[in-house]
Amino acid sequence: MCIPGSTKMASQVWRVAGRLRSQPLLRRQGVVALQSRNLEMGKDDLPGPYPRTAEERARAAKKYNMRVEDYEPYPDDGLGWGDYPKLPVQHVDSRSHWDDWDFPDIRRNYGDVYHIEEDIMWRNRPQWDKEFNPSLKTQVKTLLGVLTVFGVLFVFGFKYPMFQPVGPKQYPYNNLYLENGGNPDKEPDAVKNYEI
Numbered sequence: 432m433c434i435p436g437s438t439k440m441a442s443q444v445w446r447v448a449g450r451l452r453s454q455p456l457l458r459r460q461g462v463v464a465l466q467s468r469n470l471e472m473g474k475d476d477l478p479g480p481y482p483r484t485a486e487e488r489a490r491a492a493k494k495y496n497m498r499v500e501d502y503e504p505y506p507d508d509g510l511g512w513g514d515y516p517k518l519p520v521q522h523v524d525s526r527s528h529w530d531d532w533d534f535p536d537i538r539r540n541y542g543d544v545y546h547i548e549e550d551i552m553w554r555n556r557p558q559w560d561k562e563f564n565p566s567l568k569t570q571v572k573t574l575l576g577v578l579t580v581f582g583v584l585f586v587f588g589f590k591y592p593m594f595q596p597v598g599p600k601q602y603p604y605n606n607l608y609l610e611n612g613g614n615p616d617k618e619p620d621a622v623k624n625y626e627i
Contacts, residue, residue, distance in 0.1 A: 478513035487514070495544045505547070518546045522558045598624060 482488040482504060491514040492502035505512035526538040533541045537553070546552060551559075565573075601624050604610070608619040 478515040480513055481507040482514050491516075496542055497544065512547060515547055516544055518544060520546070520548075520552070522552045522556075522561070523554045524558050525561060 479491065479494075482491045488502060488504075489499050491504065492499045494514075495502065495516050497516060503517045504514050505517045523538050528535075528538065530538070532538050550556075605613075605619045606622050609615055613619055
């Protein structure tokens with residue numbers, strides 16, 4: 432059984448990571464095509480145990496390229512985050528798009544530490560770190576504005592109806608003269624269904 436944070440689990444992770452190394456798939460005319468792979472992480476890059484002393488905190492802050500004042504690890508509550516820094520929650524879209532980022536598509540600089548839940552802060556995920564609830568006053572104004580526009584359109588729609596113009600219905604045999612009870616001995620008046 433593997434306990435998170437144990438050396439046994441770390442050795443299993445390294446065993447799996449060793450299998451994911453790139454392997455040549457195709458060698459043709461000196462060209463080597465490699466499959467995509469996970470980048471190798473050294474043991475120094477993996478989270479270590481929770482820092483208990485000031486020296487361990489300073490070492491962990493240096494490992495994550497942070498100042499000691501800014502470094503704060505996750506609480507040691509048994510979840511196994513170890514010395515990984517507790518970073519502020521900031522969605523990618525919340526970061527300034529005017530900055531000169533090394534990686535502008537994800538708005539990140541080289542060497543920045545990733546948040547532990549970075550996968551839910553990408554641009555194709557909902558921006559959950561901001562509150563988008565407008566005030567009650569704004570909601571009421573928006574509702575009244577929409578209802579007013581629909582009300583005005585409704586009133587003007589009855590006052591000035593719009594429809595496709597149509598001519599009178601045309602029937603064969605002089606508008607069904609005989610079928611409508613016309614005199615068969617008398618020639619019906621000519622029906623004109625158009626004007627020139």
